[in-house]
Amino acid sequence: MWTDPELGWNTSLYQYEQVILPVNKIWTPELHVTNGIKTMMIHSSPDLLVDNNGTVKHTVIINAEVDCEVNLFNYPFASDECPVAIQTWSLQECGTKLVFGILKMVDGSHGDWRTDNVELQKVREDRNYIMVALSIKYTNPFITLLLPSILIVLADVVSFALPLRGGERNSFKVTLVLSFTMFLIILNDQLPGDGKCSPIIRTHFCVCLVFLVLSMLVSMVLTRLSTDGSLLFWCCSKGSVSENMRKKDVEEDEEVKADISVTQLSGSEEDSQMLRKVVNFLEGLDAQSLEKKTNR
Template sequence: MLLGILKCPAYTMAKTLFLLSSLTTGFAYAESNCTSRRCLAQMLIGKTYLSQPQDENCTQPIYVPFIEYQTLSVDTKDLRLISRLKATIRWTDPELKWDTSVYQYNEVVLPVDKIWTPEIHVTNSILTTMKHGSHDLLVYSNGTLLHNVIINAEINCEINLFNYPFAADECPVAIQTWSTGGCGSNLVLNELKTVDSTHGDWETGRVTLEKKRNDRNYIMVELKIKYSNPFITLLLPSILIILSDVVSFALPLRGGERNSFKVTLVLSFTLFLNILSNQLPGDSQCSPIIRTHFCICLVLLVLSMLVSILLTRVAEDGYLIFCCHSRGSDPKNTGCTEEKGDEEVKTDIGQPNAPEENSQMLRKVVRFLEGLDTKAMKNEQHEKFANKLDKIFFWFYFIFATAYFSAMTAVMVTYTCTVNHFDFWY
């Protein structure tokens, strides 16, 4: 009879319901028995939600309430801006919220590698690395997550170097998250702060958050070069060398001291350019005018050296090149006549035998002395003519050099060259 009762379908159904009720009560008791934060965190980790939260419109807003910007360095040679961004990000994941009536905690700490976290990158960078500020993040009971990230970016920035070393320009740092085909995430930026505005020869001025459209956010960084160091190492030596060349006109044309000094200046300036070739800025859309400045300075030095050499020849012989002679003189015949007269005078001095010969000797001596006076007069005329040309060239050189340096300084300081910094978006 007992076996019949056990085999009854009604009894089997009642037993099954009892067992299910016991299991449900046990699970509920176990779940309500989870009273620590760590237990709650382990329960949230167990959900293993590693994909992006997705609502009806397939996008997830990422709020950035605070960004700390820092310019690490500016590579003037390769036109690179190395920046560091430290951002606080906040987003909402509905799957990670809990009931505070069951779990009486408003926040809990979770490891970043166990849940989905947004990725922020710099659009116009050559290299971007994003690191988590810590291995953990904060989760609130309503599903809001708070985290810190650090972004290091090497940005290709076409800085306007036309006015170098008085250059100043702006460089955008375009930041965004992944989004394609209407799905993904979008940034909502709020507050920006700048730290450590001085770095090397450059300093960071005003930094602002800008937006071209909803999915194109960028940080506009104002950069300005500290011109003291480039001015001392690049511009000042060229000014001093040209000034020394102008003052060298005080040296006499004869003797060769001036020509040797000018040759030394040309060689020194050439060596100066070779040494500082690595420190000159690189080429961009607006090529640095300082390259043209050095070229003009070298041309001025070489021109001054050549003119000095030619004027030295004029002061010595009265003509510029070998095929041209001075007026009314034949250097070859004059030299031969003087040598012949000198030999005759020496020969006649040794033979004072007759009065006629004495008178003839005196006439030759007079002619010889007159020839020397004539030669001295011609040399003096040549030297006066060369000095006159030298003075004319000096004033021309001085006026041109002064006007050139004034105009070049005005152009370096005032002229503005426009660079399109947003061509990477087109």
């Protein structure tokens, strides 16, 4: 609404108090968004309403992209205020003076952001600021970012119920670490960028990854303890291992020989000779097997 004295008329000569005129035939003031990257003002209708005292009523729509710094440290629970500076042309009290009435918030939700409140602040004489309070809808980021990481860490904690022997626990923990790493790679482009106030969610992901890796290493150490009972890692050559196996086989064969003895039965001499033959045959088989193991 603005006043143009040249558009007024005398109601005694022209009895109508209001007339409708085409907007392209009348001068209209231009509004600018000072901190806007791109601003476009369009007329909502091709006509406007003029009173007999020169008051003009018209509606315009301004679409503007505003450059605003938002603190994302608490992402996805971030909230901040964004100033929108609106002004008209004026120079040394000559030009158009913009006076705001009552602010009304029409659409308070768009995408992942929500407009909580709008407030008019006049900081300079030639410029009016509309402070827009913004906040992120934390539902979607919580479901897509925080909840999967919490569930993966919870699964890692519960995996200690798996048995140490067999390798099921270690393989499961390695799978969790790889899954979490792939999860971070996929979401790397969607996370807010680094800056002076880096989002704390990056620290959360880093702590979760370190916890998963440490849990995997602890599980491997416990598996080693349950299997060998020691954390000492010996590096033996192939020859020494084979030699130790040979000595062990020889000792076992000697123990078997020591257990074989001839017992004199209270029977005929033919039974005794038959028993000696059987014993000699078994000793010959043991000697052959021992010779084969030695020649390996």
